[in-house]
Amino acid sequence: MKIIIDSSPFDPWRILDEYQKNMPKLDGQYGATAVFVGTMRDFNEGDNVSEMFLEHYPGMTERHLENICQQATGEYQLLESLVVHRVGVIKPNDPIVLVAVWTAHRKQAFEACREIMEDLKSKAPFWKKEQLNGGKDRWVDKNTKGY
Amino acid sequence: MGIHVKFFASMRDLMGDDRDIESEIIKEKALNTVDDIWNYCAEGKERSANVLIAVNMDYVNGQSQIKEGDEVAFFPPVTGG
Numbered sequence: 221m222k223i224i225i226d227s228s229p230f231d232p233w234r235i236l237d238e239y240q241k242n243m244p245k246l247d248g249q250y251g252a253t254a255v256f257v258g259t260m261r262d263f264n265e266g267d268n269v270s271e272m273f274l275e276h277y278p279g280m281t282e283r284h285l286e287n288i289c290q291q292a293t294g295e296y297q298l299l300e301s302l303v304v305h306r307v308g309v310i311k312p313n314d315p316i317v318l319v320a321v322w323t324a325h326r327k328q329a330f331e332a333c334r335e336i337m338e339d340l341k342s343k344a345p346f347w348k349k350e351q352l353n354g355g356k357d358r359w360v361d362k363n364t365k366g367y
Numbered sequence: 368m369g370i371h372v373k374f375f376a377s378m379r380d381l382m383g384d385d386r387d388i389e390s391e392i393i394k395e396k397a398l399n400t401v402d403d404i405w406n407y408c409a410e411g412k413e414r415s416a417n418v419l420i421a422v423n424m425d426y427v428n429g430q431s432q433i434k435e436g437d438e439v440a441f442f443p444p445v446t447g448g
Contacts, residue, residue: 258448274447275376277440280424305447317448337448345421346447347376359377360446 221293221301223285225276227308232257232318239302239320250299252326254333256319262312264360268353272310277345281305288339296332298323303336305346338366368436369393372408375442378418382408382441390435402429404439417444 222239236255240246262269289301304318319337323329341363348360369389374382386408388398398404401420420427421440433439 276447277373277375277421277424277442280421280440283424341445341448343426343445344447345375345419345442345445347443348446349376359380359443361377362444363446363448 221286221289221298222303223282223289224302224304225281225285225307226304227306229314230304230306230318232304232315235304235318236302236320240322243300243322246299246322250322250324252323252329254321254323254326254329256317256333256337257315258317258337260310260312260314260316264350267350269312269350270353271312271351273349273351274307274310274316275347275349276305276307280345284344285340288336288343291339292321292332292336295335296321296323296328298328298332301332301336303340305340305344307346334366341366370398370404370433370435371438372404373438373440375440377443378441381412393435399432400429401427401431401433401439404433405429405441414441415443418442419444 260272285303292298298321300322302320306316319333321329321332349357350360351357369387371387373385396407398407405414419442422431422437
């Protein structure tokens with residue numbers, strides 16, 4: 221299990237490739253990998269968005285992401301899990317979040333990836349502030365429903 | 368030791384910067400719960416029903432007891448991912 225919170229842009233596919241290559245315990249054991257990548261749009265609620273600032277609560281964020289992954293590991297028999305989340309200034313088309321899980325079978329992989337992502341959305345202390353075209357900014361006051 | 372109070376995102380816009388409440392104030396004002404801490408810091412400002420609270424980085428409610436050395440945080444609904 222690994223949690224990464226970083227202010228630098230990341231390439232989710234390169235991180236996935238490197239993480240899996242350096243995880244010998246997966247060799248011959250995993251039959252399914254489920255991956256979710258969340259990416260910044262350039263629009264929200266009818267407005268054009270030029271960039272976003274993502275704030276988090278250092279320490280609490282990591283703790284809750286670890287808890288979420290630990291819980292999913294027990295519930296879905298995860299062999300491995302990886303969560304990467306951007307903070308700081310983010311531009312449209314930048315990946316914001318990566319969730320990846322490795323399991324023996326697809327059912328657990330699909331369900332665990334979804335559950336981790338939805339728990340992250342509802343429990344992990346991150347907050348988005350959008351910069352709109354024209355100069356105004358605003359805090360995002362809620363996430364869209366995932367189910 | 369006192370109590371450290373943190374505000375995040377739109378709550379910081381409303382409440383201002385983080386603050387430390389000293390031991391003497393905690394005793395003098397009988398600040399025993401998270402609600403007491405809010406009322407002391409808020410100076411009459413309303414706390415919206417959707418404001419989330421954490422003590423030492425665990426979610427709690429307003430009636431939760433606080434003690435010297437705690438870190439109390441108030442923040443709006445989370446919007447990560």
